[in-house]
Amino acid sequence: MSDTLTLGVDSAMGREVMAHIDLLAACSESPDCLIRTYLSDQHARANALVLDWMRAAGMECQVDPVGNVRGRYEGRRPGLPALILGSHLDTVRDAGKYDGMLGVVTAIACVKALTEAGERLGFAIEVVGFGDEEGVRFQSTLLGSRALAGNFDMSLLDKRDGQGISMAQALHDFGLDPARIPEAAKQPDEVHAYVELHIEQGPVLEAENLPLGAVTSIAGATRLQVVITGTSGHAGTVPMAGRKDALAAAAEAITAVETVCSGAAELVGTVGRLEVAPGAVNVIPGEARFSVDIRAAEDARRRHAVQTVIGAIEEICARRGLALKLERTHESPSCPCAPWLIEQISRAVAAEGIAVRRLPSGAGHDAMAMAGLTDVGMLFVRCAGGISHNPAEAITAEDAASGARALLRFIRDFDSAARRAGGSRAMKADPA
Ligand code: GLV
Ligand code: MN
Ligand code: MN
Numbered sequence: 001m002s003d004t005l006t007l008g009v010d011s012a013m014g015r016e017v018m019a020h021i022d023l024l025a026a027c028s029e030s031p032d033c034l035i036r037t038y039l040s041d042q043h044a045r046a047n048a049l050v051l052d053w054m055r056a057a058g059m060e061c062q063v064d065p066v067g068n069v070r071g072r073y074e075g076r077r078p079g080l081p082a083l084i085l086g087s088h089l090d091t092v093r094d095a096g097k098y099d100g101m102l103g104v105v106t107a108i109a110c111v112k113a114l115t116e117a118g119e120r121l122g123f124a125i126e127v128v129g130f131g132d133e134e135g136v137r138f139q140s141t142l143l144g145s146r147a148l149a150g151n152f153d154m155s156l157l158d159k160r161d162g163q164g165i166s167m168a169q170a171l172h173d174f175g176l177d178p179a180r181i182p183e184a185a186k187q188p189d190e191v192h193a194y195v196e197l198h199i200e201q202g203p204v205l206e207a208e209n210l211p212l213g214a215v216t217s218i219a220g221a222t223r224l225q226v227v228i229t230g231t232s233g234h235a236g237t238v239p240m241a242g243r244k245d246a247l248a249a250a251a252e253a254i255t256a257v258e259t260v261c262s263g264a265a266e267l268v269g270t271v272g273r274l275e276v277a278p279g280a281v282n283v284i285p286g287e288a289r290f291s292v293d294i295r296a297a298e299d300a301r302r303r304h305a306v307q308t309v310i311g312a313i314e315e316i317c318a319r320r321g322l323a324l325k326l327e328r329t330h331e332s333p334s335c336p337c338a339p340w341l342i343e344q345i346s347r348a349v350a351a352e353g354i355a356v357r358r359l360p361s362g363a364g365h366d367a368m369a370m371a372g373l374t375d376v377g378m379l380f381v382r383c384a385g386g387i388s389h390n391p392a393e394a395i396t397a398e399d400a401a402s403g404a405r406a407l408l409r410f411i412r413d414f415d416s417a418a419r420r421a422g423g424s425r426a427m428k429a430d431p432a
Contacts, residue, residue, distance in 0.1 A: 046129070083125050088133030142366060212349045250290055260308045269292065382395065
């Protein structure tokens with residue numbers, strides 16, 4: 001293919017990626033901002049769009065029992081182990097439109113390019129739009145990728161959302177049978193690797209004027225749900241000395257999270273959600289519920305910070321005479337990307353004439369859950385100002401095209417690269 005023709009195809013891919021992102025961004029539960037939670041009507045709308053695009057790209061596709069949308073492009077013969085590509089279709093509240101979605105639509109664009117060129121490879125490609133990565137609805141993250149990796153905790157089906165609807169009920173309402181979730185799992189010998197393209201969500205690539213980067217590892221994370229219970233009372237009559245103010249204790253606890261997590265490099269801590277009851281201007285808060293999210297590249301550093309924060313919250317509640325309930329809602333160790341995939345992603349980036357930058361991810365990704373099934377790799381695309389989880393999240397069409405081009409090159413070179421690296425786990429199981 002001539003360079004001019006390649007350029008034309010690539011910018012068409014970039015344009016299609018950006019157009020699909022805009023169509024997904026229109027699937028929102030709010031007219032005022034982007035929010036699309038797991039198993040919502042808007043999740044169903046997004047799945048329907050993605051199914052259409054997968055079909056148009058030449059894939060067989062379906063929604064799996066946990067609500068992931070999955071497409072398959074067979075290799076030179078049917079039934080070969082797959083390279084899995086993808087990311088998530090759910091969003092945070094008041095989200096940007098690229099987090100997650102970019103990885104899904106770019107992977108589909110790459111498969112479409114293969115279909116149009118009539119290329120079949122020595123492996124199948126599966127593209128997944130995971131139903132839940134952010135954990136907004138049920139406070140439990142990576143549900144889609146855990147199911148595919150065969151690591152879904154069925155006790156989560158009893159978890160309830162903010163409206164009191166259980167996950168099991170929400171799955172039924174979505175037209176799915178929760179008992180069939182184990183069927184969403186892949187076996188290790190059916191898969192060569194999982195590779196996720198994602199926006200960086202940080203400032204490194206932009207600062208270094210680079211459109212793409214190869215991810216080395218994903219930071220580990222711990223999440224806590226904290227409930228502090230005091231005594232509500234009249235704001236005008238209860239003397240300050242006798243109060244059991246749950247919110248004042250929570251305020252101290254939040255400051256403790258900030259202090260503890262400001263003490264070391266590559267350690268971050270956030271309280272992102274706080275609810276106060278009864279929540280009236282003239283009532284002393286009787287209950288405060290809040291989330292804590294602590295992450296670090298090094299697991300020992302994170303574990304130490306978590307223990308220090310828990311100790312601080314216990315001390316605050318004991319000193320103030322308040323009851324404390326603390327639940328660990330999420331625990332993910334840091335996740336290294338496979339060296340052979342880092343190398344191969346780096347080669348694809350370099351072949352695009354882009355200096356190779358390897359960098360860790362502070363954000364969590366579906367790749368963390370997929371690492372339980374297979375080797376994982378990630379390709380980052382620069383985002384404006386490093387801003388993410390924010391409606392100002394932005395990338396350029398040129399960077400979208402660079403990402404698509406590098407991912408397509410990675411796919412085309414994948415088979416020989418895997419064999420050079422000593423074979424994926426599936427190849428080792430069946431060297432033929
Ligand atoms: C997902 O976006 C996370 O890192 O929390
Ligand atoms: Mn996110
Ligand atoms: Mn994401």
